[in-house]
Amino acid sequence: xxxxxxxxxxxxxxxxxxxxxxxxxxxxxxxxxxxxxxxxxxxxxxxxxxxxxxxxxxxxxxxxxxxxxxxxxxxxxxxxxxxxxxxxxxxxxxxxxxxxxxxxxxxxxxxxxxxxxxxxxxxxxxxxxxxxxxxxxxxxxxxxxxxxxxxxxxxxxxxxxxxxxxxxxxxxxxxxxxxxxxxxxxxxxxxxxxxxxxxxxxxxxxxxxxxxxxxxxxxxxxxxxxxxxxxxxxxxxxxxxxxxxxxxxxxxxxxxxxxxxxxxxxxxxxxxxxxxxxxxxxxxxxxxxxxxxxxxxxxxxxxxxxxxxxxxxxxxxxxxxxxxxxxxxxxxxxxxxxxxxxxxxxxxxxxxxxxxxxxxxxxxxxxxxxxxxxxxxxxxxxxxxxxxxxxxxxxxxxxxxxxxxxxxxxxxxxxxxxxxxxxxxxxxxxxxxxxxxxxxxxxxxxxxxxxxxxxx
Amino acid sequence: xxxxxxxxxxxxxxxxxxxxxxxxxxxxxxxxxxxxxxxxxxxxxxxxxxxxxxxxxxxxxxxxxxxxxxxxxxxxxxxxxxxxxxxxxxxxxxxxxxxxxxxxxxxxxxxxxxxxxxxxxxxxxxxxxxxxxxxxxxxxxxxxxxxxxxxxxxxxxxxxxxxxxxxxxxxxxxxxxxxxxxxxxxxxxxxxxxxxxxxxxxxxxxxxxxxxxxxxxxxxxxxxxxxxxxxxxxxxxxxxxxxxx
Numbered sequence: 001x002x003x004x005x006x007x008x009x010x011x012x013x014x015x016x017x018x019x020x021x022x023x024x025x026x027x028x029x030x031x032x033x034x035x036x037x038x039x040x041x042x043x044x045x046x047x048x049x050x051x052x053x054x055x056x057x058x059x060x061x062x063x064x065x066x067x068x069x070x071x072x073x074x075x076x077x078x079x080x081x082x083x084x085x086x087x088x089x090x091x092x093x094x095x096x097x098x099x100x101x102x103x104x105x106x107x108x109x110x111x112x113x114x115x116x117x118x119x120x121x122x123x124x125x126x127x128x129x130x131x132x133x134x135x136x137x138x139x140x141x142x143x144x145x146x147x148x149x150x151x152x153x154x155x156x157x158x159x160x161x162x163x164x165x166x167x168x169x170x171x172x173x174x175x176x177x178x179x180x181x182x183x184x185x186x187x188x189x190x191x192x193x194x195x196x197x198x199x200x201x202x203x204x205x206x207x208x209x210x211x212x213x214x215x216x217x218x219x220x221x222x223x224x225x226x227x228x229x230x231x232x233x234x235x236x237x238x239x240x241x242x243x244x245x246x247x248x249x250x251x252x253x254x255x256x257x258x259x260x261x262x263x264x265x266x267x268x269x270x271x272x273x274x275x276x277x278x279x280x281x282x283x284x285x286x287x288x289x290x291x292x293x294x295x296x297x298x299x300x301x302x303x304x305x306x307x308x309x310x311x312x313x314x315x316x317x318x319x320x321x322x323x324x325x326x327x328x329x330x331x332x333x334x335x336x337x338x339x340x341x342x343x344x345x346x347x348x349x350x351x352x353x354x355x356x357x358x359x360x361x362x363x364x365x366x367x368x369x370x371x372x373x374x375x376x377x378x379x380x381x382x383x384x385x386x387x388x389x390x391x392x393x394x395x396x397x398x399x400x401x402x403x404x405x406x407x408x409x410x411x412x413x414x415x416x417x418x419x420x421x422x423x424x425x426x427x428x429x430x431x432x433x434x435x436x437x438x439x440x441x442x443x444x445x446x447x448x449x450x451x452x453x454x455x456x
Numbered sequence: 457x458x459x460x461x462x463x464x465x466x467x468x469x470x471x472x473x474x475x476x477x478x479x480x481x482x483x484x485x486x487x488x489x490x491x492x493x494x495x496x497x498x499x500x501x502x503x504x505x506x507x508x509x510x511x512x513x514x515x516x517x518x519x520x521x522x523x524x525x526x527x528x529x530x531x532x533x534x535x536x537x538x539x540x541x542x543x544x545x546x547x548x549x550x551x552x553x554x555x556x557x558x559x560x561x562x563x564x565x566x567x568x569x570x571x572x573x574x575x576x577x578x579x580x581x582x583x584x585x586x587x588x589x590x591x592x593x594x595x596x597x598x599x600x601x602x603x604x605x606x607x608x609x610x611x612x613x614x615x616x617x618x619x620x621x622x623x624x625x626x627x628x629x630x631x632x633x634x635x636x637x638x639x640x641x642x643x644x645x646x647x648x649x650x651x652x653x654x655x656x657x658x659x660x661x662x663x664x665x666x667x668x669x670x671x672x673x674x675x676x677x678x679x680x681x682x683x684x685x686x687x688x689x690x691x692x693x694x695x696x697x698x699x700x701x
Binding site: 007009017 | 549606
């Protein structure tokens with residue numbers, strides 16, 4: 001050792017190496033290491049699962065009720081079978097060959113003529129299921145009602161709409177468009193067939209809550225409020241005056257918010273995000289809008305007071321530095337800034353005026369993120385394209401880490417594996433309908449085979 | 457500007473400086489080649505330039521190795537070098553240290569030049585088999601990074617020593633005198649075998665051993681061991697040569 005240390009060059013070399021190591025340690029601590037302190041989303045942790053049943057010969061299969069252990073399977077020859085988890089047939093419906101949407105006990109079933117809706121519990125109890133077949137059906141998301149639409153009912157006038165209760169009792173019919181509002185306790189009706197809905201009806205007592213002179217459309221609902229877009233003159237749409245109102249849950253107008261290009265409630269229900277047109281008292285034609293309209297994005301509280309607004313910019317121009325306000329969750333405004341590298345930026349509206357900090361991170365165009373939740377300043381985001389998850393930490397700097405299907409980094413926590421009875425891996429790709437139920441069951445298809453699986 | 461001089465240099469220092477002078481051209485060239493990477497934003501540079509640059513860098517690095525380990529001892533300049541009053545220990549340690557310093561300079565310059573184009577965080581996450589550390593704490597990651605860096609340096613030192621040992625064994629042991637074109641293969645074989653043995657992290661990963669901080673530590677110990685024994689063996693080769701001579 002002394003032999004080496006006597007050499008001045010080796011001493012210098014050792015000093016240089018120590019310096020490099022220290023520099024690396026510092027860089028790691030300040031630049032890299034803070035990225036590893038993000039918590040990992042563990043609520044979606046799914047490990048291997050066991051196969052419970054495997055059968056060929058079905059064109060479709062749907063898990064209907066895991067507690068009652070009921071599966072609905074469509075046989076290739078055109079029958080629908082209710083099966084238990086051992087594939088014993090509980091009930092068979094003839095003349096149907098497809099399954100549509102399901103909400104609660106209601107299931108849309110299809111044949112060549114169209115769709116009908118059954119209450120599967122009633123069907124299993126032996127009640128009649130020979131409901132009317134419509135061209136299309138729409139189930140309310142609360143599972144209480146459905147709308148049947150058919151051009152056959154009133155052929156000379158074209159289409160007709162019927163609103164029915166879950167048990168098949170007709171409660172309302174309308175010649176023109178009927179659509180559910182929100183989860184389905186209300187419907188909006190087009191009475192005169194001009195393509196614009198004018199009335200809102202509460203389905204529980206069939207009371208008409210609101211009648212608009214001209215058209216209206218419900219923009220969205222968040223919290224206890226609705227944003228409604230109203231037309232004052234339905235005859236000349238391109239020049240009609242369009243204004244927005246904020247209504248309570250029974251559609252009584254709370255505030256007239258005025259003229260905007262677009263307006264919506266933030267997903268937390270506490271803010272209104274809008275695109276304000278500069279120099280127009282009414283909404284100009286689309287062409288005019290594209291060419292010359294100037295806009296500012298605004299974020300308002302529920303009384304319509306502007307809290308924050310963007311710089312003036314051209315409508316739909318996406319020039320570098322221009323922005324689009326997207327959503328507010330927990331008082332944090334998310335907006336996208338255009339440029340060579342598009343960025344999502346975040347602004348805490350609760351801290352406005354206190355030396356506002358705007359956080360940003362780079363995104364790839366076409367990869368949209370939506371906010372799932374905010375926990376202690378950590379935002380959990382969902383990349384809508386392929387259902388991957390990310391975490392954004394507002395509390396320090398803007399740290400973002402993602403679980404990506406193409407990148408195995410979080411795969412250990414999110415891995416989907418398909419195993420046989422001996423726990424041997426068969427295939428490990430995401431297959432049709434593999435999203436599991438709350439209690440960990442899923443019906444999946446690989447090749448010709450359908451499998452009922454239970455996550456461990 | 458007054459030139460800074462190192463006074464009271466030991467014999468070893470003088471050997472290191474002499475050998476560094478031998479390869480300063482080559483190291484300078486490979487460092488300049490690395491600077492070319494800064495132009496990688498040009499697509500043509502990325503497709504054509506980088507492979508060309510890497511090939512040239514390898515050529516000049518081999519040239520540097522050859523100058524230090526072969527030409528100065530057995531080649532055309534041997535007559536001058538062998539006339540210097542240097543004992544075998546100083547010669548071996550000096551040559552290995554000089555090449556190590558040269559390689560270190562080149563590596564540091566290359567990394568600095570490539571940093572603008574590399575996602576360092578991504579590389580760190582995805583390489584070196586330390587996936588288990590990804591979501592652990594910062595202190596552990598810092599320790600792992602430092603240990604990995606140390607192990608890389610130790611392995612590179614071991615490689616250099618093994619290459620020198622291979623060259624000297626080949627040249628001094630007549631039994632090993634195989635045809636000229638196989639000389640390169642013999643050295644490459646020694647290089648690859650030691651590289652394989654020393655790449656403990658990859659070996660551990662291949663047999664399914666979970667990554668832990670003990671892996672780079674083991675790697676450092678193994679590399680230092682290889683350096684020590686290969687160095688000792690090389691000195692012994694030159695000692696014998698001196699006795700014979």
